[in-house]
Amino acid sequence: MWKIALQRVAMLILMMLCVSLLAFLVPMASGSDPARTILLSHGSDLALDPAQVEALRRELGLDQPLPMQFLIWLGNAVQGDFGNSFASRQPVIHEIGSALIVSATLALSALAIAVAVALPMGTLAAMRPGGRVDGGVTLLVQTFVAIPEYWLAPILILIFALHLGALPSSGWFGPTSVILPALALSIRPMAYFTQVTRAAMIDVLNAPYITAARARGLSMPQTVLRHGLRNGSIPVVTFFSLWFASLLGGSVVIEVIFAIPGMGRLFYEAVINKDIPLLQGGFVAIVALAITINTLADILYVVINPSLRGANGR
């Protein structure tokens, strides 16, 4: 067991190195000179003084050979130093930190909505596979998968913000501003969670211990609640973590539509503004989080499922 864990961590570090190298190479690939970009971003639209550019290049270590530059950059990155954002002139790591909290809140709200709908829906479908309810749920799942969230968002805004005036149409300032973006973001994970729950619950409801529970006098709803859901939600937990990782950095469009200062929008703006330190930092942070959460999900899967623990010998 320890050997596997070590292998996974080694793989994780190797992956991160590759990703860091990629991020490091961005400015070279995009053909821009960081020193020039920084000076330009500092607002001097006058002709750049070549001596000044050269001084900054030396200061940034850009006169060093490329592998050396990478090592310096990596050394700083490991300590959380990705430099300052061109646009805001704040340390990148601070910007990422505050954006992450926003995105995590948004992602968790969306996933909470998704699970709250998907668990009962998937369970209902699994009670009679091939039945009418199951057919309806499958149709609903397919519909949800096909809805673009950046279309659902304006529709929600149109209904709840513009017509009913019940909820704010954009911004990030408290619980009411979370609802619409979370709802728009929840639709796709909701569809996938429903599918996963359905498949898992069909297996679980055919399990012998369900018959045994019924045989000791539990009603069908009692059996599902006490013995079905817990076992059926084990795969959902894994999916939850995967989606959480993906929504942390991946909800770009929704964050842009609703003007939410999260990871996705930060990253998007870095691209638009050619803000290279922010772009590098954002990319490395999103990937690092995604990979770490995925690894944690694997561990969690073992923790939640006691019989697996038994199988691995404790």
Place this chain on the structure above:
Amino acid sequence: MTTDHAPLLSVQNLTVASATGGAPLIDGLSLTVRRGEVLALVGESGSGKSLTALSITRLLPRGLRITGGEIAFAGQDVLTMSPAALNRMRGAGIGMLFQQPQAMLDPTARVRTQVAEPLILGKGMARRAAFARVIDLMRNVRIPAPEARAKAHAFELSGGMAQRVMMATALAAEPELLIADEPTTALDVTVQAQILQLLKAEQARRNFAILLITHDLTVVQAFADRIAVMYAGRIVEEGPAAQIMADPQHPYTRALIRCSLLEPEADGRLLSIPGSGATARDIACGCRYAPRCHVVQGDTHLHHRCCGAEPGLIGLGTDHAVRCHASQTQASAA
């Protein structure tokens, strides 16, 4: 132990078939269990024993249906019972044991949660009181260190221990009938004996009835008051255990007994029944056992009769009945 009261469980002409049609899996099965007695239902796998147990508690898997007959438990019609009444019957009236005890326990729940369910959900006991009672129940079925085991998960239990837990659960609400479906088949031989002794002891102490489903006649001999032998979805012989073991009338029963006692034949070989266990679905002849019956083979007259029509279940004196042309001919000739 036999009492003259109305039967606790009465199954009449039970027929079970697939919802999609086809020949029935159980075909006109009748049996009765009296209060406090042990009835052993014996037969090969595929003969419909387990389906009988699941029919009685109305827990047939999806796709199977009871298509005919009557089932009455403690004077109530099981087939027309409301779902709520069925749940009450399952908890408090009938307890069940199954073949794979470990698979019968929820892998994510603690033992005590499951043992306490008939008490909390069925009898409305408070959680704390129920958990205290669970320890007693577990001690009753001789589980060592019940306090620790109560908090264990299914994967931490051995097969024998899991079956004891199942027994504690099944008996928690003091049922009048325990249906034990091959309770020892999946266990080690030494553990088998312990479980059976325990079952017997508990039965003697609390005087509930047992419907023991098994393929193993050695189990039956020491345990049952009466025996019903099932073949291909039907009862072929039924009677007091001692009488059937001593003087079996149906060729199938005789073969089963000889097989299970492992008595060598005259030529020193162990007996085996030719062919494989038939289900109610593949019937070639009038009598379902005829294709494998050694009595029929070599007797052209009998062969004609047995393959022509299925024999009825004919009484042979008090309580003993058999479904066989050959035995009935002998009986009437005697």
Place this chain on the structure above:
Amino acid sequence: MAADITLSRQATTTEPATPPGHGPLRRFLGTRHWTFAAGSVIFGTILAVLILGPAIWSLDPAKQDIIQRLKPPSGQYWLGTDNLGRDVFARLVEGGRFTVTIAALSVLISVVIGVSIGILAGRLGGWFEEISMRIVDLLIAIPDTVIAIFLVAIFGPGHVTLIVALTIVGWTPYARLSRGLALQVNAMDYIRAAEVLGMTRRFILIRHFLPNLIRPISAVTFLRFGHKLITVGGLSYLGLGVQPPAPDWGLMLAAAQPYLDRAPMLMIAPGLAIFITALSVTWIGHGLEIDRTKPKD
């Protein structure tokens, strides 16, 4: 008990399938779920409109008429006009050609690359398998949009970048699936039997390998196609894909944002187009996946 339940399962599967009509095609269609037919008809109609539409109705997506701006649907403008007085229906047809083509191209390239790598990994094994599958793991862990945006940051926006980006994030499921199928097929007796009979590898590959891959791969292809459409729209929405003034469903959605209240049709039409197209291909994929005569579970 186990034996009895197995028996009952068999009992439900022994029902004979009665395909209507004759021939492999009719039999294939006869066993499909209804969503397959519905999806095919809808998707076919959409393709027909996208391909033939401009010729039939002589639409001009670029013609501006500032007097006629933000008009509701009418006989002249079936879906109304946008903020520059352009015909929304004309732009929808023109834009769909971009969106659907980009999604289709990236899916096709993804399939070719993914299936090749997957089969090679499954057949060759060794370090090739190890490295390619680790790359798949890595790419699957990172959100699609993030990779796509990152690439756009490097190469600049435009439809070529879009296709490249979508392919880089898109080949992984096919690689995983076809590697799994390749391993399965490897283990099958008849492949070994064919090898023993002295057939060449290429013959085995063409005769036995590919037929086994085609159905699951095509099911996944349609299911992923819907997803790709939505991603293409999303990236265009962000201004990272097709560049204006060329119309694209995602761009149209983005442009409609300021006029949400005054002209909701401007927003509803392109979104509905993406939705219906995505739904129809999802249905086709679902229909390919499920055989109606086999019990669902």
